[in-house]
Amino acid sequence: MPNAPTVVKGMRDLLPPETRWFAEVEAAAREVFALYGYEEIRTPMLERTELFARTVGEETDIVGKEMYSFTDRDQASLTLRPEATASVARAYVEHRLWEKPGWTRLYYIGPMFRRERPQQGRYRQFSQIGAELLGGDAPQMDAEMLIMLARLLDRLQLTGWTLYLNSLGCADDRRRYDAALGEALRPLAPRMCADCRRRALTHPLRVLDCKRPEDQELIAQLPTPLDFLDDGCRGHFETVRRLLDAAGIAYQLQPRLVRGLDYYTRTAFEFVHGALGAQNALLGGGRYDLLAERLGAPKGAGAGIGFALGEDRLVSAWQAGRAAEAVPAAAIYLAPLGESALGPALALAENLRRQGLGVMAGDARWSAKKHLSTAARQAARWAVLIGENEINSRQAAVKALATGEQSAVGWDQLAEFFSASREQILSS
Ligand code: HAM
Numbered sequence: 001m002p003n004a005p006t007v008v009k010g011m012r013d014l015l016p017p018e019t020r021w022f023a024e025v026e027a028a029a030r031e032v033f034a035l036y037g038y039e040e041i042r043t044p045m046l047e048r049t050e051l052f053a054r055t056v057g058e059e060t061d062i063v064g065k066e067m068y069s070f071t072d073r074d075q076a077s078l079t080l081r082p083e084a085t086a087s088v089a090r091a092y093v094e095h096r097l098w099e100k101p102g103w104t105r106l107y108y109i110g111p112m113f114r115r116e117r118p119q120q121g122r123y124r125q126f127s128q129i130g131a132e133l134l135g136g137d138a139p140q141m142d143a144e145m146l147i148m149l150a151r152l153l154d155r156l157q158l159t160g161w162t163l164y165l166n167s168l169g170c171a172d173d174r175r176r177y178d179a180a181l182g183e184a185l186r187p188l189a190p191r192m193c194a195d196c197r198r199r200a201l202t203h204p205l206r207v208l209d210c211k212r213p214e215d216q217e218l219i220a221q222l223p224t225p226l227d228f229l230d231d232g233c234r235g236h237f238e239t240v241r242r243l244l245d246a247a248g249i250a251y252q253l254q255p256r257l258v259r260g261l262d263y264y265t266r267t268a269f270e271f272v273h274g275a276l277g278a279q280n281a282l283l284g285g286g287r288y289d290l291l292a293e294r295l296g297a298p299k300g301a302g303a304g305i306g307f308a309l310g311e312d313r314l315v316s317a318w319q320a321g322r323a324a325e326a327v328p329a330a331a332i333y334l335a336p337l338g339e340s341a342l343g344p345a346l347a348l349a350e351n352l353r354r355q356g357l358g359v360m361a362g363d364a365r366w367s368a369k370k371h372l373s374t375a376a377r378q379a380a381r382w383a384v385l386i387g388e389n390e391i392n393s394r395q396a397a398v399k400a401l402a403t404g405e406q407s408a409v410g411w412d413q414l415a416e417f418f419s420a421s422r423e424q425i426l427s428s
Contacts, residue, residue, distance in 0.1 A: 010116070010124030017327065021315045022127070025156065026109055029129045029309075032152045036144065038105040038131055043087035045111065049077040055086040055291055057262025059203040066114040080113040083261065085306055088132045089292040098135055098292075098301035107131040109311070121279030121313050130285075130308035137289050137303040139236050142267045143243035145305050149271065149283070150249050152309075158318055161282060163249065164270045166257040167237040168225045171265065171290065177228040178204055188218045208256045224255035233266055240267055263288040267305065275320040276313055283309035326379035330358030332418065333380035333401075335371035337387030339364050345386040348396070348411060355415040359384075376401050382418065 007013055014022060030040075049069050056063050068080040081087055088106055091097070097104045109129045116122055131148070133141050146163065153161055168174060181204040189200035192207070192215050199206040208219060229237065244251060251269075259268050268286035276282065285307025292302025332352065336345035342364045349359040360378070362371045368385060375383040385397040395408040398417065409417045 008124070010118035012123060012125075016329070018315065020327070021319060022311060025311060025315055025318065026129065028155050029107070029109065029152060032148065032155050033107045033131060035151070036105065036148050038107045041088060041091060041106040041108050042110070043081075043084060043091050043108070045081055045113075046078045047081055047087055047090070049079040051086050051090055051295075052079055052082060054294060055089065055261075055263050056083065059206075060260055060262055062114060062260060066116055068113050068115060082114045083112055083308065084108050084110070084128065084130055085132060085261075085263070085288065085291070085308070088306070089134075089288075089295055089297075089302070089304075092132075092134055092292050093296045093302070098297055103133055103135040103141065104304075105131070105133050119279065121276055121310075121316065123312060127311035128308040129311050129314075130306060132304055132306035134292065134304035135301060137236075137266075137287070137300075139239035139267075140243065142240045142287060142305050143247065145285070145307060146240075146244060146249060146251075146269065147247050149307060149309075150247075153271070156314075156318055158273075158314070158321065160275060160317070160321070161271050161273045163251040164254040164257050164272060165241070165244075165251040166225065166254050166268045167229060167233060167240075167266050168258070168264055168268050168286070169229045169233045169266060173225065173228045173230055173233055174205075174265070177223070177225050180223050180228065181205065181207070184222050188221065192218060205258050206260075208258045209260065219256065222256075225258075226255045236266055259284060259286055263291040265289045269307070271309075273313070273317045275317045279313065281310070282313055282317060283307050328358075328379040328381065330360040331381040332357060332359045333371070333375035333378060333383045334359050334361040335366075335368065335375070335383055335385045336361065336364040337368060337371075337385060340388065341386045341391060344391050348384075348386065348414070352415055352418070355419075357415060357418050372399065372401075375399075382421075384414070 049067070052063055052067065058064065062082045067082055069077055072078050088108065092104060107130065110127065111125050112128050113125050115124055118124060131145070133145055169177065182200070185200040185204055185207060189197050193210065193212050196207045196210050196215055208222065210219060257268055257270060264286040266287040266289065270284045271282045272280045273282045285305070287305040289303040292304065293299060334345060334349045336342045346361070349361060352359050362374055371385065372383055380401060383399045383401060385399070390396050394411045396411060396414060397406060398409050399406045
């Protein structure tokens with residue numbers, strides 16, 4: 001079709017069976033989050049632009065150049081959320097969740113929007129699975145979050161990931177560090193790329209995030225946030241590390257790990273995966289002790305830690321490690337042979353579905369041959385053929401598609417037949 005509309009650049013349709021992998025990952029995440037007492041939060045996809053400017057930070061790439069923002073009819077500037085931590089913090093403040101006893105544990109699953117340059121593993125609409133633990137600054141919270149993440153990846157049987165860990169220090173540490181970094185960059189920046197030169201002036205911390213191989217030697221000479229931690233932050237980080245060691249969770253210290261969002265303080269982390277290529281960050285997160293406070297939470301009540309996992313990337317890494325297996329949309333394919341067989345055949349299918357068996361039907365006008373080849377192509381396990389003879393004898397012709405074995409099964413025994421065979425298949 002000439003000039004037919006196509007999907008927007010950087011966005012994609014998820015089709016079966018990929019949608020099934022997404023649903024499986026989401027189900028596993030919900031299951032694991034529940035084990036740690038997390039409950040779901042759903043915030044709107046549109047927020048006031050100001051929310052992200054004040055939290056993620058004006059100088060970040062996300063706010064500076066990647067947001068989908070527009071002016072609404074009442075002149076309010078709105079933005080499709082590029083991430084959800086700011087929204088969760090806003091909701092935490094707006095609904096005074098800090099008043100509830102104990103820490104607040106929330107998780108979310110949903111689409112985020114960033115107008116980045118699209119490439120493998122990087123989309124303009126992507127899905128995140130994230131969790132936030134709010135209401136305190138105990139290092140125990142950081143450990144809980146990282147242990148929960150390891151549990152989730154373990155539950156998904158995903159191997160080959162590495163946890164990178166760093167501490168960015170508190171606001172005072174950051175001020176001292178930024179000043180020292182600016183100083184150290186002055187003689188080095190002129191030999192770095194244009195992005196680094198600009199960041200050296202606007203946002204020195206982001207220079208550490210430069211991926212250009214030629215700049216790495218100079219970046220290695222710069223001080224790191226770890227060199228500037230005060231006693232409190234150093235002790236906090238040591239406790240987090242001790243708790244991870246006690247839980248048997250391996251990590252790599254990455255003194256130059258910085259995050260692309262400005263709200264972080266103290267613990268920062270990323271999980272990377274070898275199967276992902278250039279966009280190897282499977283998930284990222286960290287502590288944000290001042291975020292909710294800046295949005296109006298009482299002092300100390302807004303501290304928290306969280307993460308977001310790139311679901312598109314997780315599914316891709318997960319798939320890379322799994323054997324390709326054709327899973328049918330429904331295990332039983334129903335083949336009504338002719339219009340006159342349709343009524344009884346559909347009633348039979350409904351009876352099977354009532355008993356929890358998945359059935360999909362073919363077109364009653366098709367020949368038995370066409371039905372069988374369709375059933376095989378749809379990866380069904382059995383084809384059930386119902387024609388005049390089968391209706392008269394009340395016996396269905398059941399064909400096991402893997403073996404070609406055919407048997408006549410009484411209509412009333414069908415559910416039992418499939419359930420027994422299903423158990424056999426599952427236990428073999
Ligand atoms: P983030 O590092 O910006 O953190 O994103 C988290 C994850 O989302 C990344 O590690 C990556 O897997 C995925 N992701 C990001 N951008 C894209 C993209 N364009 N295409 C595909 N996947 C992408 C945050 O968003 C923070 N809100 C995390 C957080 C929660 N920190 C504290 N709480």
